Amino acid sequence: MEKYTNIFRDSYAGYFNYLLQEITTFHWENYFYGLIIVSLIVWGLELAFPWRKDQKIFRKDFWLDVFYMFFNFFLLNLIVLIFLSNTTEALFNDLLAFAGIKLDNFQLVNLDTLPYGLGLLLFFLVSDFVQWNTHRLLHRSPFLWNFHKLHHSVKEMGFAAHLRYHWMEPIVYKSILYIPLAIIGGFDVADVAIVHFFALTVGHLNHANLGWDYGLLKYIFNNPKMHIWHHAKELPKSHKHGVNYGLTLSIWDYIFKTNHIPHDGRDIELGFEGDEKFPKDFLKQEAYPLSKQK
Numbered sequence: 090m091e092k093y094t095n096i097f098r099d100s101y102a103g104y105f106n107y108l109l110q111e112i113t114t115f116h117w118e119n120y121f122y123g124l125i126i127v128s129l130i131v132w133g134l135e136l137a138f139p140w141r142k143d144q145k146i147f148r149k150d151f152w153l154d155v156f157y158m159f160f161n162f163f164l165l166n167l168i169v170l171i172f173l174s175n176t177t178e179a180l181f182n183d184l185l186a187f188a189g190i191k192l193d194n195f196q197l198v199n200l201d202t203l204p205y206g207l208g209l210l211l212f213f214l215v216s217d218f219v220q221w222n223t224h225r226l227l228h229r230s231p232f233l234w235n236f237h238k239l240h241h242s243v244k245e246m247g248f249a250a251h252l253r254y255h256w257m258e259p260i261v262y263k264s265i266l267y268i269p270l271a272i273i274g275g276f277d278v279a280d281v282a283i284v285h286f287f288a289l290t291v292g293h294l295n296h297a298n299l300g301w302d303y304g305l306l307k308y309i310f311n312n313p314k315m316h317i318w319h320h321a322k323e324l325p326k327s328h329k330h331g332v333n334y335g336l337t338l339s340i341w342d343y344i345f346k347t348n349h350i351p352h353d354g355r356d357i358e359l360g361f362e363g364d365e366k367f368p369k370d371f372l373k374q375e376a377y378p379l380s381k382q383k
Contacts (some may be wrong), residue, residue: 118282124162127286131248131293140300140313140355144245148298153371154249161252165259198273213284213337215269221334221341223265228331233261235378241320242367242374243296244359246313251289251296255378291337300355308343311335315342318349322360325349 111121136146203211227237236255243250294301295316302314311333319333332349335342342348368374 118279118286120282120285121163123286124158124289127290127293128158128248131290131297134294135248135298138300139298141245141298144247144298148245148247150243150245150253151247151249154243154247154253156371157254158249158252161254161256161259165256209280209283211273212270212280213287215273216266216284217288217336217338218341219266219269220262220336221338223262224334224336225331225347226265227258227261228334233257236261238361238364238367239374239377241359241361242364243320244364246296246298246317246320246359248293248297251292255375257378288337300353307339309338309340311337311339314354315339315348315350317354317357317359318351320359321354322358322362322364325351 111119115122198211201208227233236257240250240254240258243253291311295311295313297313299313302312303310306312307315315333315335319331321332324331328347328349332347333339333342334347339348368377
């Protein structure tokens with residue numbers, strides 16, 4: 090028990106110092122200013138090349154989504170995720186040790202033994218595929234869907250809608266992702282930063298007011314014209330739980346037949362059935378899944 094108490098203390102103290110350093114210093118893998126720079130660039134693209142030309146610059150819930158963006162990206166880590174991430178790692182390692190398994194023997198591939206570009210590509214593909222499956226789970230599990238509804242409560246798409254989600258979601262994503270990443274092992278901070286900023290940029294673009302599909306690359310990368318159908322209020326009868334689950338890559342949807350782009354979706358209604366009763370303010374949105382379970 091003392092071990093996990095120390096993890097709790099060290100996690101919060103360490104992350105607070107890390108966040109303070111991120112805000113007061115600038116370096117290429119700086120997550121704080123990286124988020125701001127990527128957001129401003131994609132917002133600028135929205136304003137220069139708007140798909141829905143009548144959509145206001147400060148669209149519906151713009152400031153709520155901006156708040157979610159910083160809350161989920163930084164404060165949420167400070168409040169919950171760092172401790173849970175460190176605890177999950179410790180529990181996983183303790184369970185392996187109890188079973189007499191060394192982590193080095195558990196790893197199927199070590200990225201350090203591969204050429205750098207190949208190792209980075211493998212890390213990215215494994216991460217994205219696991220997250221694609223996790224995203225499907227959020228839609229198919231009634232319990233998890235009540236948390237994921239928050240992200241689908243967006244009624245007008247814009248870059249900041251990318252990070253409107255309930256705090257439970259990253260816990261689910263990170264918990265499921267931990268074991269696959271432990272199996273491949275060997276990635277470092279630079280690898281994580283590269284994949285992170287690439288995924289952040291694509292995710293912002295997917296939610297932006299842009300009518301792009303990237304031509305033939307649409308079969309590889311998720312894009313605004315594809316992702317808007319993921320947020321469609323009316324779903325096809327053949328895919329009642331959802332479509333276009335891709336986060337960064339669209340290829341998984343094409344492989345597993347969950348792709349759905351019937352026509353230009355610029356003006357389709359967004360949301361989910363019964364979303365008119367979904368709370369409009371932050372605190373009630375955060376509390377919604379718990380009250381719904383009751």
